[in-house]
Amino acid sequence: MALTVWNSGSIYSGLFKPAHPQCALCGASGNGKTYIACALGNAACRRFKKVRYIGMPELLDELSIARA
DSSP: OBOOOBOSSOTTTTOOOBSSSOOOOBOOTTSSHHHHHHHHHHHHHHTTOOOOOOOHHHHHHHHHHHHO
16 A cells, blocks of 8 residues: 655644645555545544545546546
């Protein structure tokens, strides 16, 4: 599974900042990508940050609409 590089802090303390505003979790089926994405999104929401979770089918739909 691939994650973006974290700048500093601990994921558990909430002091983490992703290296980029967007990140993508990649890996084989059953590796826990959705679980990690939801946990990070939940932690960010608790700190009043904007969060958007989008699955691959929705992402591909948005990209095709944007290109039209």
